[in-house]
Each structure stands twice: as C-alpha cells, then as structure tokens.
Amino acid sequence: MTFPSRGCRPCKQRRVKVRLKKTTDLSTATKNSANTSSGTATADMVLFKAQKIFTQPSLDASLEDQALTYYTRCYVEGPQDVLEIMDGHTKVVPTSQCYSDPSSVLSLAISAVAHATFARAQRSQFSLAKGYQSYSKALCKTNLALKDPNESKLDDVLLAAMLLSFYENSVVGTTPEPSKRGIGKIASRSFAHHDGAMAMLNLRRQQPRRQENSVELDKLVRRQLVRSLLLRSMPVPPWLRDGAKYGEIGSSLELDRCMVETARLKHRFNTALVESFMPGMAFSKEHFRKCRSLLTEGQALEASLASWADRMSSESCYSTLSVKGEDHFGVGSKLFRGTVHIYPTAGHAGMWNRYRALRLISNDIIARLCTPLIHDAHPTAASIQLDATLQLQSLADDLSLSIPYMLGLVEVGAKQDTTVLKKVPSSLKIAVKASTASFLAWPLAMATMVVGLPNQHRLYLKDRLLDVSDIADDGVLEKIAAGFAPT
Incomplete structure (x- = not known):
C-alpha cells in the first residue's frame, strides 16, 4: 500500500520532496521559496504559523468555492440602498466568471483576492498559497495585456488591476511593534497597481466610442484612485480632475471637486512648507507669503465643504x-x-x-x-x-x-x-x-x-x-x- 505525498499542492506540482512540519499547513520548501511579483520574498507577506483555525475543505465544498463564497458575501454583496456616491468598483466584480472562464485575467484576479481575504479571515495557509498562485498568473497576464494597445483598454484588465491592489493589502503581514514607515511605503505595492490603473484610465478616456458599462467602470475606478492620491499627499493629474467628464453629477460632483482641491492643497502644503515647521526653523518673507496664500486657499476650500x-x-x-x-x-x-x-x-x-x-x-x-x-x-x-x-x-x-x-x-x-x-x-x-x-x-x-x-x-x-x-x-x-x- 502506498501513501500520498505529504507535501502541499504547489510542491507536488513542482515535484519537490519535502517534510511537512506539524505546526504549519504549507510545506517548508514552499515557504522558503515564497516569491513576490518582484521575484523576492518580503517580510510583509503574512504567514499564519501554529494557527490552524481553518480545516481541510469538505468534499462537497472545494476551497475555491469557499473562498469565492466568502468574498462574494462579504465584499461584492454590499449593504442595501447604498447611495450612488458610495458605489465602488467591487460592485461590478463578476465572481461567477471564475467558473465560466477560470483562466481569464479577471477570473484569476478575483480568485487571488478571494483566497487572500479568506486566508486572512480563516488563517488558512492552503488558501494563501492558492491565492498567490492565482495572483502570479493574473499579474503575468496583466503585464502582457499592457503591452497590447487594444487589450490594455479592456474593462477586465482595468478591473483586474484594481483587484490585485487589494490583494496586496490582504497579504501584508503584521508585526507586534508599530510601523515606523509612512503609508506610502506600507502600501507601496498596492499603490503601484493604482498607478497602473491610472495609466490605463488615461488611455481609455481617449477612445472615441465608449460603451455605457465602460464609462461607469471608469467613474468607479477614478473614485478609488482620487482617494489613493489623497492618502499619498499627491495632486490629482489635470486630465483626472474634472469628475463631470467621468459621470459625476449633482452633490457627488460638488464633493468630488472638494476632494480634488483637498488633494491639491495637501500636496502644496507638504511640498512647500512642511519642512519649515520643524522646530528651530526660521521663517523668511517668502515662507510668510506662501503661508498667507495657502491659508486663503484653505479657507476657500473650507467654505466650499461647509456649503456642501x-x-x-x-x-x-x-x-x-x-x-x-x-x-x-x-x-x-x-x-x-x-x-x-x-x-x-x-x-x-x-x-x-x-x-x-x-x-x-x-x-x-x-x-x-x-x-x-x-x-x-x-x-x-x-x-x-x-x-x-x-x-x-x-x-x-x-x-x-x-x-x-x-x-x-x-x-x-x-x-x-x-x-x-x-x-x-x-x-x-x-x-x-x-x-x-x-x-x-x-x-x-x-x-x-x-x-x-x-x-x-x-x-x-x-x-x-x-x-x-x-x-x-x-x-x-x-x-x-x-x-x-x-x-
């Protein structure tokens, strides 16, 4: 009688002989060879050691089914009667596509983020490994699509880039001590996907004829990108500033304009004056002039927000x-x-x-x-x-x-x-x-x-x-x- 290999599925596929530790769900060889999209393992990638909360999936519910069900119920199915101003790109994620076309770039991205969120919630190394496999394939297909002038403008590719950004957030590990890095470094991998999506959005807006679904997706993605820029204290690019061109109307457009102006003010303050507020720094006449100018802009923005x-x-x-x-x-x-x-x-x-x-x-x-x-x-x-x-x-x-x-x-x-x-x-x-x-x-x-x-x-x-x-x-x-x- 022969016994099955004790290695995890990735090691079996790579034909790597391993020993399975009792305190983990993944083979040692798999964790030792863990790679990110840049080709090297990072300390931020989460590993769930000695926390076997998640058990092997039952025969009637595969791990893929469990992860997709979890992601759909928790993320795609939003609260009822959500205001249009709060709509985001996750509301148009077609999780059913993972069954009809599992090898597409969007299906792989959905699978990656579904497994990443499920793995974090259930402390499942099995799901984490599966999510990384899907992520790697989705990343390769996304990079290939970006080299093609037609594929780089497809809805599925844009949506996949946004999903891969959240995958990065989910696999970031935790440390017992507070992080000494700013958000720009903590979320650098996630923001890199946002930058790629921004480049795609710039290409898409130049197309002469657009389908209604594509225009709606651009609006939803733009909302997330503007918030991303604000988190990074970066100004909104000129071509992305006017929300009306992307379908924002009414009070949504008014608040959107305030958000764009807040990003501009925050960037100007951080780049022009923040160093001057260090203890012991002397202020010149030029600094006082900049302060007065920014104060006027800040008061105008505050008046617009209060009016809204x-x-x-x-x-x-x-x-x-x-x-x-x-x-x-x-x-x-x-x-x-x-x-x-x-x-x-x-x-x-x-x-x-x-x-x-x-x-x-x-x-x-x-x-x-x-x-x-x-x-x-x-x-x-x-x-x-x-x-x-x-x-x-x-x-x-x-x-x-x-x-x-x-x-x-x-x-x-x-x-x-x-x-x-x-x-x-x-x-x-x-x-x-x-x-x-x-x-x-x-x-x-x-x-x-x-x-x-x-x-x-x-x-x-x-x-x-x-x-x-x-x-x-x-x-x-x-x-x-x-x-x-x-x-």
Whole structure:
C-alpha cells in the first residue's frame, strides 16, 4: 500500500520532496521559496504559523468555492440602498466568471483576492498559497495585456488591476511593534497597481466610442484612485480632475471637486512648507507669503465643504441619540460617548464621514499655517487658528460618534425613540460585512494624518481602525493603526 505525498499542492506540482512540519499547513520548501511579483520574498507577506483555525475543505465544498463564497458575501454583496456616491468598483466584480472562464485575467484576479481575504479571515495557509498562485498568473497576464494597445483598454484588465491592489493589502503581514514607515511605503505595492490603473484610465478616456458599462467602470475606478492620491499627499493629474467628464453629477460632483482641491492643497502644503515647521526653523518673507496664500486657499476650500453640507436635504441628514444602559465610554470601549449618530443608511454614514475626513485635513492645514502667521503679526491668525482647532474637535467628535452605527454596535428602535440599545456581537465580522466596514477605511486612514487630532479621539480611532482592518481583512490598515499613536 502506498501513501500520498505529504507535501502541499504547489510542491507536488513542482515535484519537490519535502517534510511537512506539524505546526504549519504549507510545506517548508514552499515557504522558503515564497516569491513576490518582484521575484523576492518580503517580510510583509503574512504567514499564519501554529494557527490552524481553518480545516481541510469538505468534499462537497472545494476551497475555491469557499473562498469565492466568502468574498462574494462579504465584499461584492454590499449593504442595501447604498447611495450612488458610495458605489465602488467591487460592485461590478463578476465572481461567477471564475467558473465560466477560470483562466481569464479577471477570473484569476478575483480568485487571488478571494483566497487572500479568506486566508486572512480563516488563517488558512492552503488558501494563501492558492491565492498567490492565482495572483502570479493574473499579474503575468496583466503585464502582457499592457503591452497590447487594444487589450490594455479592456474593462477586465482595468478591473483586474484594481483587484490585485487589494490583494496586496490582504497579504501584508503584521508585526507586534508599530510601523515606523509612512503609508506610502506600507502600501507601496498596492499603490503601484493604482498607478497602473491610472495609466490605463488615461488611455481609455481617449477612445472615441465608449460603451455605457465602460464609462461607469471608469467613474468607479477614478473614485478609488482620487482617494489613493489623497492618502499619498499627491495632486490629482489635470486630465483626472474634472469628475463631470467621468459621470459625476449633482452633490457627488460638488464633493468630488472638494476632494480634488483637498488633494491639491495637501500636496502644496507638504511640498512647500512642511519642512519649515520643524522646530528651530526660521521663517523668511517668502515662507510668510506662501503661508498667507495657502491659508486663503484653505479657507476657500473650507467654505466650499461647509456649503456642501448645508445644502444636504433633511432625508440625508443624521440624528443623535443617547445610548441606553451603558456607562463605560471612550478608551477601552467600542462607544466613544453616551450618544451616537444614527443615519438613514450605512451609505449616508459613509458619505458624511468622507466629507468629515476632507474637513479634518483642511482645518488641520489651516491651524498649522496660522502658527507662523501669528509670529508675523497677522491680524486675524490667532482667531482663525482657534476656529480651526474647535472645528477639528467637532469633526473628530462626529466621526467617532458615527462609528458604532456603522459597525453594528447599536440597535435602533422606532423612529420616535430618543435612545438606542448597545449591542454586544460575538464577532464584528458577524455584526457587519466588510463591504459596509470598508466605508470607514478611508476616513479613518485619513484621520491618522491629522496632526491636531485630540489624543482621546486618536486613541479611540486607532482601536476602531484595528476593528475595520480585521473585518475588511486588510493588513495595510492594521499596520497604519499600529503606528497611530498619541502625539
């Protein structure tokens, strides 16, 4: 009687003789030869040692089926009645294509991200290895497509690039110590895919005739790319700035324009003045001139954002209710205070929190610009700085009070109720889907960049960012949260 090889499937295919360690699910040879797309293993790639939570798939449900089912339910099937402004490219991911055309570039990308998220959630080395195989094949096919002037403009190739970006986020490992690197380095591999998608988008917009589905995909991808640029403190390229050319209309277009202007202001501040704010640096007349110029731009942006909020209809606004039966709030609690913001839908909450993230950035820049202008005897700098500081406090309050609702931590009763009940779910992954929790990812990541954020908010938002990273299977968010310490 012969016994099957104990090596994992990749080693069997490569005909590598291995010994299987009891504490891991993958052969030692496979892990030793783990490669990234650049050809070398990285310390950031996650390995789940001695955590065999996931067991071998049953006979009636393959690992591929389980991963695709998990990804579809958690990421593709979003919350009901989502506002159009909150739509993203994941809503058009055709997971069924993985069965009808499993070797296509899009199917391989879907398989890669499905296995990566499933592996992180279940601590499955089997799924991690399968995801890496699909990722490698998808990456090769994407690179080949980019060399072809026609294939580089296909919807499937653009969508595959965006999915591979999230694959990179999911396979980023964790370390016990806070990361000393900025988000640009932590998420460099993910951002590289965004840059590739941006180049594809530039080619696609030059096509004379476009199908409706392609135009819609461009709009959804552009939204993610603009948020990516803001995270990196980069300006939006001229050809990408006008959201109207990509289908944005109404209040979505107005907020989009504010987002583009915030990216421009943030980039100008970081490149022109941030070094001047180091302790002991002397300010020249040119620095004072730049500060006054940027302050004017920041105040104009702040006025535009406030005006956008004032024009929101009452149906889109939120209410503030007291939490019944809870007396522990703040650090160590899922609730920030004894009140929470309640919204018509999770989409409304996501929209308001993205708006708050923009205002947190603009007010933080305004407050920092006023510091040197006060020394320059600017007549109103002190009062402007005080207003910006108070606005930061208020915006941080609103962001913090919105999180319990978005994470399913409160139970809302009838409309006439003035209180809500606290919920204690056994797991946040059960209480809320990743597609809903992801609405918090970008606002919380942006909040980490706000220098003037009060420490009580900083500690609370750090813990909630860790919660979101767990729900969304996102290693990049986890590393950002690890470095999000009090100032």
